[in-house]
Amino acid sequence: MIRVRGLVKEFPGGVRAVDGVDFEVPKGSLVTLLGPSGCGKTTSLRCIAGLEDPTGGTIEIGDRVVFDAAKKVLLPPNKRRIGMVFQSYAIWPHMTVFDNVAYPLRNTKTNKAEIKDRVMASLELVGLAALAPRRAPNLSGGQQQRVALARALVAEPEVLLLDEPLSNLDAKLRESMRQEIREIQQRLGITTLYVTHDQVEALAISDIVAVMSGGNIVDFGSPQRIYEAPRTRFVAEFIGLANVVPVSKVAAAPSDDMLRGVAPMGPMTFANNDTGQAVADEASVLVRLEDIELSRERPADQDNVWRGTVVSALFLGTHFDCVIEVGGQRMRAHAQRAAKLKAGDEVWVRVPAGCALRLRDDGAPVAAGSSAAADADDSATATTPLLGLAP
Amino acid sequence: MTIVENAPPAQTEEATPSAGRPSRVPRFVRRIVKADPKYWIFAVVTAVLVYEILVPLVMMVWSSLNEKRPGNPEFFDSESLTFGNYSRAVTGTAGEAALNTAIFAIGVTVVSFLLGGFLAWVVERTNTPLRKLLTALCLLRLFIPGVMTTFAWILLGSPEIGLVNKFFDSVIPGVDGPIFNVYTMWGMIWVESLDVIPLAFLLMSAALRSTDPSLEEASLMAGKGRLITTFRITFPLILPAMLAAVILILIRGFETFEVPALIGMQAGIFTFVIEIYLNTNGVPSDTGLAGVYAVAVLAVCACLIWFYNRMTRNADSFATIGGKAFRPKRANLGRGRWVTLAISLVIMLASVGLPLLVMIWSSLSPAYKPMQPFTAEGFSNLSLDNYRLVLDNPTTVRAFMNSAVLAAAAAVLIVFLISIVAWITVKTKIRGRKLLDHLAFAPIAIPAVTMGVAFLWFYLSVPIPVYGTLWILLLLYIARFTPVVMRLLSASMTQIDDELMEASVITGASWWRSFRTVALPLLRPGMVAGGIFVVIHAFRELSASLFVQTGGNEVVGVTMWSLWADGSYALLTAFGIMVLIVITVLSLAANLIGSRFGIRE
Numbered sequence: 005m006i007r008v009r010g011l012v013k014e015f016p017g018g019v020r021a022v023d024g025v026d027f028e029v030p031k032g033s034l035v036t037l038l039g040p041s042g043c044g045k046t047t048s049l050r051c052i053a054g055l056e057d058p059t060g061g062t063i064e065i066g067d068r069v070v071f072d073a074a075k076k077v078l079l080p081p082n083k084r085r086i087g088m089v090f091q092s093y094a095i096w097p098h099m100t101v102f103d104n105v106a107y108p109l110r111n112t113k114t115n116k117a118e119i120k121d122r123v124m125a126s127l128e129l130v131g132l133a134a135l136a137p138r139r140a141p142n143l144s145g146g147q148q149q150r151v152a153l154a155r156a157l158v159a160e161p162e163v164l165l166l167d168e169p170l171s172n173l174d175a176k177l178r179e180s181m182r183q184e185i186r187e188i189q190q191r192l193g194i195t196t197l198y199v200t201h202d203q204v205e206a207l208a209i210s211d212i213v214a215v216m217s218g219g220n221i222v223d224f225g226s227p228q229r230i231y232e233a234p235r236t237r238f239v240a241e242f243i244g245l246a247n248v249v250p251v252s253k254v255a256a257a258p259s260d261d262m263l264r265g266v267a268p269m270g271p272m273t274f275a276n277n278d279t280g281q282a283v284a285d286e287a288s289v290l291v292r293l294e295d296i297e298l299s300r301e302r303p304a305d306q307d308n309v310w311r312g313t314v315v316s317a318l319f320l321g322t323h324f325d326c327v328i329e330v331g332g333q334r335m336r337a338h339a340q341r342a343a344k345l346k347a348g349d350e351v352w353v354r355v356p357a358g359c360a361l362r363l364r365d366d367g368a369p370v371a372a373g374s375s376a377a378a379d380a381d382d383s384a385t386a387t388t389p390l391l392g393l394a395p
Numbered sequence: 396m397t398i399v400e401n402a403p404p405a406q407t408e409e410a411t412p413s414a415g416r417p418s419r420v421p422r423f424v425r426r427i428v429k430a431d432p433k434y435w436i437f438a439v440v441t442a443v444l445v446y447e448i449l450v451p452l453v454m455m456v457w458s459s460l461n462e463k464r465p466g467n468p469e470f471f472d473s474e475s476l477t478f479g480n481y482s483r484a485v486t487g488t489a490g491e492a493a494l495n496t497a498i499f500a501i502g503v504t505v506v507s508f509l510l511g512g513f514l515a516w517v518v519e520r521t522n523t524p525l526r527k528l529l530t531a532l533c534l535l536r537l538f539i540p541g542v543m544t545t546f547a548w549i550l551l552g553s554p555e556i557g558l559v560n561k562f563f564d565s566v567i568p569g570v571d572g573p574i575f576n577v578y579t580m581w582g583m584i585w586v587e588s589l590d591v592i593p594l595a596f597l598l599m600s601a602a603l604r605s606t607d608p609s610l611e612e613a614s615l616m617a618g619k620g621r622l623i624t625t626f627r628i629t630f631p632l633i634l635p636a637m638l639a640a641v642i643l644i645l646i647r648g649f650e651t652f653e654v655p656a657l658i659g660m661q662a663g664i665f666t667f668v669i670e671i672y673l674n675t676n677g678v679p680s681d682t683g684l685a686g687v688y689a690v691a692v693l694a695v696c697a698c699l700i701w702f703y704n705r706m707t708r709n710a711d712s713f714a715t716i717g718g719k720a721f722r723p724k725r726a727n728l729g730r731g732r733w734v735t736l737a738i739s740l741v742i743m744l745a746s747v748g749l750p751l752l753v754m755i756w757s758s759l760s761p762a763y764k765p766m767q768p769f770t771a772e773g774f775s776n777l778s779l780d781n782y783r784l785v786l787d788n789p790t791t792v793r794a795f796m797n798s799a800v801l802a803a804a805a806a807v808l809i810v811f812l813i814s815i816v817a818w819i820t821v822k823t824k825i826r827g828r829k830l831l832d833h834l835a836f837a838p839i840a841i842p843a844v845t846m847g848v849a850f851l852w853f854y855l856s857v858p859i860p861v862y863g864t865l866w867i868l869l870l871l872y873i874a875r876f877t878p879v880v881m882r883l884l885s886a887s888m889t890q891i892d893d894e895l896m897e898a899s900v901i902t903g904a905s906w907w908r909s910f911r912t913v914a915l916p917l918l919r920p921g922m923v924a925g926g927i928f929v930v931i932h933a934f935r936e937l938s939a940s941l942f943v944q945t946g947g948n949e950v951v952g953v954t955m956w957s958l959w960a961d962g963s964y965a966l967l968t969a970f971g972i973m974v975l976i977v978i979t980v981l982s983l984a985a986n987l988i989g990s991r992f993g994i995r996e
Contacts, residue, residue, distance in 0.1 A: 053897075053901060054900075054901075055897050055900075055901075080900075081897070081900045081901055082900045082901070082902070082903045082904055082905060082906075083903070084901075085903065086901055087901070087902075088897075088898065088901045090894040090897065090898055091894070092892055092894045094892065094894035094895045094897065094898035096895060096898075096899075096913055096917075097917070098916040098917060107899070107902055107904070107912075108902035108903060108904075111902060111903040111904050111905075111908070112903070152898075155898075155902070159902065159903065
């Protein structure tokens, strides 16, 4: 388990890379810190590793306090019992694969036979046992990645930290490696913190995703919840492809958690995702590209149906990526391959009311309550994430 | 922030300043003892550098302000301080010496930069044939001791006996009398420039090599011609590197000893460096005046280094210095490439070929006739007698042994010390690491002669019994060759990805184990390069050793100087050739070992 409270890292010059971050990685689960570059995710990870000295807050790993600003506790990184995979893999070029993996064990007084057994077991785990005597520079990127993972795991650390481990691999390899990492993580049941800027990777691999922006965590929840019901406009636009439609004259629709308003396309019904926030006159509404239905004939349904013109349609293999102008509002949508759309075609656009969600416009940090509530219904993890531990 | 070694919750209390249990040991002592060992190392290394570099310098400045000599019991009395030495220097020969020094240094810079820069361009950017040979010749020139090349050019260019003069006199009709006189300011500049060309060549070819060719290609694509591209893109890109090279060459011009000593003194052209030498080793000596000149050279060089640092710092903002080895486009010169080859060969002939030829010829000639003409009779006189004499002479043999021991010891100690310094300054965040960086690089601004004088006076005045032993030479060499090794090692340290070290610490390794098992092996290529540099230069060091060497502790450089001063020219040339062979073999061997055990990437 990793527990981080009020973590602050201020660099010389007053830049706050991490600005009061709270989160917990429950024992045995994989949490991803996801965000654009400069959001503070790597700095947070490095603070947990002990490679950066934080300015404030506390960090606990397992049952040990490794950092506490108030009590002046700062455990050096070599005492934290951490396994870490670096972005550059950091495979030592002057050692063989075996020596690289054996390195963490040689810190402890482990006898030679046991070192050999454990190194080979670890290499077996990543499928590289045959390459043990190879010199490290003679490995491909994917193989170096596996060596790095084997080295991080060989000493059976309390937690595993991964800093953008797949960003230097090509797309195909990235997909298979992320599956492999997830499998190994689940087999060993090791508590893992994973940093990435790739939202697809984060969704695929995590138990819980923490979206970071400007040194804060702005959303925290299961991948599905984060994708389907992002808390803020930033999260919605960062994860997946999104249309954000401005709606005015918002009023409560017949049912409680539905709202109605006037969009540029015409009247629109949408779900009130953020029940914690009072209903204002104006709202931003999220419509995912794949939720938009396009048809040449007018649909039977009356709600959220508008007529539009195709501005452009790019063929992407599995589908068309279209831009459609509806009443002055441009919307991106996916059309089936069979639709054979081209620029200038007139189409009917329909958005199922349940698939349009009201968003918060601000990027305020996650506070206790609201997001835990949002998570309660669909969070797959056993432990409810600990959030907002502010006094 | 206190560093706590083990911190389960119970133990964190101990680290809290207010909650410490009563103890007789003061808190700051406990803190020091418990501190991370890297702070200890930092303190020790800083102390060593301060002692090695700062203390002798302070001594020298003190001496320039003192009417008493170092070693005099009243030397440390503040009452004997005075500006008298400075006013004596100004009313005396300082003005003339300053003018000579400036003309000499600037002249050398212009000539050697043009010729060395031309060679660099030919080798790096054109399709001139024999480029590898040109590079090899330049490197070979670095191995030849300065006394030898200077002496060789005396043999070539003196008005009466100079072989070049004789050649033109006899071969070309209409030329009567000497066409070239080495005993002039122009002669000095010419001979010294030939010595500096390899340095200029290496600096400039590094700059040309590290320019991203796509920057130039982009200009060509934008419709600009080669010439415009060269002036608008290439020159501005390498300008910082060019200026840095100019500054380093200027410093070399200010502090060089051999040419002003062998030629300048004869010609009556005195530079600062010669004034220092004469006022220290001459009779009667005048330590006050020598101190003034030493401080003056130091001040000039320090200013230049300040500019150099600014220049190289700004160089980062240019895209030229990339870690990647680019393969710049070579200009196709067509038939012109034979012209560039001819010019390059003439330069190398003057710089390497002729001096080496003369030295070999002279070393094989009879001792009574070292400058015999190239005739059939001359050839019949050749023998290895001089080499036998060198090997039979106890002084020259001792010099070989002493210099070998000193060079090896200095190389090992400097590389060891500086790899720690480089690690601290590049890879840690210890407060004060910048200071250490400056301290280790500072000696680059201290001219060799100044440093020699400073060491002499310091160890004459303090009760540390190293004067008259090899130890003082070792201490001197460590101070003298530290900065270049510092540059080399901090550059290779910078290239080692931070994550490689972090990956080690994360596994639970102590910093010492991380340093030993990860940083040091990765640093090895840089360490070998630094070691070779120290060995080559320490083995034949002259201008600083000259002041602290004593009988029985002869070193190679000073022995060559003495042979010249005694007029034992045949012995000098034979000895010089042997030194050259030793240095070449040493560095080739070191290179081989380095590539065998270095990292293959």
